[in-house]
Amino acid sequence: MTDEHVINKGLEGVYFTESAICKVDGQAGRLYYRGYSIEELSKNSNFSEVTFLLLHGKLPNNREMLEFNQSMSKERDLPEGMISYIKENAQKMHPMDVLRTCVSMLPAYDAEAYDSSPEANFRKSVRIISKSASIVAAIGRARANKSYVAPDPSLGHAENFLYMLNGEKPRPEMVKILDIMLILHAEHSSNASTFGVIVAGSTLADLYAAITAGAAVLKGPLHGGADEAALSMMYNIGKPENTEKYIEDALAGRQKIMGFGHRVYKTYDPRARIIKGYLESLQTGNSEELKTLSQIAMRAEKLMIEKLGASKGIWPNIDFFSGPVYVSIGIPKELFTPLFAVARSSGWCAHMLEYWQNNRLLRPLEKYTGQLDLPYVEIGKR
Ligand SMILES: CC(C)(COP(=O)(O)OP(=O)(O)OC[C@H]1O[C@@H](n2cnc3c(N)ncnc32)[C@H](O)[C@@H]1OP(=O)(O)O)[C@@H](O)C(=O)NCCC(=O)NCCS
Secondary structure (H helix, E strand, O other): OOOOOOOOHHHOOOOOOOOOOEEEEOOOOEEEEOOEEHHHHHHHOOHHHHHHHHHHOOOOOHHHHHHHHHHHHHOOOOOHHHHHHHHHHOOOOOHHHHHHHHHHHHHHHOOOOOOOOHHHHHHHHHHHHHHHHHHHHHHHHHHOOOOOOOOOOOOOHHHHHHHHHHOOOOOHHHHHHHHHHHHHHOOOOOOHHHHHHHHHHOOOOOHHHHHHHHHHHHOOOOOOOHHHHHHHHHHHHOOHHHHHHHHHHHHHOOOOOOOEOOOOOOOOOHHHHHHHHHHHHHOOOOOHHHHHHHHHHHHHHHHHHHHHHHHHOOOEOHHHHHHHHHHHOOOOHHHHHHHHHHHHHHHHHHHHHHHHOOOOOOOOOOOOOOOOOOOOOOHHHO
16 A cells, blocks of 8 residues: 545545435436335335335235234334333433434333344334334423323324324325425435444344434534525524525525535536425415525525525525425424434435445545654653
């Protein structure tokens, strides 16, 4: 090896593996899961079916869908110990911290936690994807000082989540919106958290350890935490007419506007386009809060595109319009990122299972810039 090290800061442009799960075309603004476009899936499918597609590489037939839904619903209930932990801690920490800890606790309740056969890992994937939704619903209940609602096995994944969160069956249009949000968040190739999952799993740590790592990576505002941060910004802006000055001042102060920019998309994120479409259709509703948020979002988007779209390739990403859409179905702001994790757990598991078929430890290099061969000086003489 020579001293000519090529450093790709932020690993930009670096390929580390092959994958047949997801294609992100950052120039054309297209996204595909297992060959199906995100537009096609969000229009026609639901989260369970997309999860099956990600894990198995094909869409299920009727029998496979039925069996998969049954296996998901069987895994939904939470152990007593975890419910108590959530009650005790949900108001003390950010929900992402509670979720991450709960995922990390799951081996305590799983007899096959350390069985790393592909079959056991597949069953654990279903367990994680299913239970993470119940964990987030339980966190939401505990933060609102309400008691745990047990899952209803007759309900689909999105419907059951809203039922466990609110204690009542949701309206079908709420279920539809949540299903679409879950589909849009389910997968995105080698994003930071998926890479984090694979780094952990490449050491042959178990699936729970790998997914815990993913939850830790997702939390940050440069990644999954951007949805919560973008909505906080909209609340800080307060009134639609304040939008332009707020954004101009923030950019002048070299602040980043959350929900804009992407490492791969140098054009409009197709997921943001779909979510914006839903937000536009919601504007006709009669919630003043929602109308205000929508107007702020639209004005901010217009200004950002004018200023940074073509010139710097900074466009809205999935996290910008998500907040107001979640508000429309009554999801509290601190649950946005945990809900992102609930959806992304599908992609995380699919990638981990795929990578383990041909595992190699991930271990990049860093270029050392410090000194060498320094003499050791006794502590009293320094
Ligand atoms: C997503 C993100 C981390 C990608 O980062 P990246 O590829 O490493 O790009 P950088 O952070 O190096 O940014 C490159 C340039 O664009 C600017 N930029 C990037 N995102 C910006 C944003 N949201 N608002 C304002 N400027 C932004 C940077 O300030 C930098 O400008 P400079 O060249 O003058 O220094 C970045 O766009 C960002 O921080 N966005 C906000 C957080 C967010 O929405 N994350 C969710 C992503 S799905």
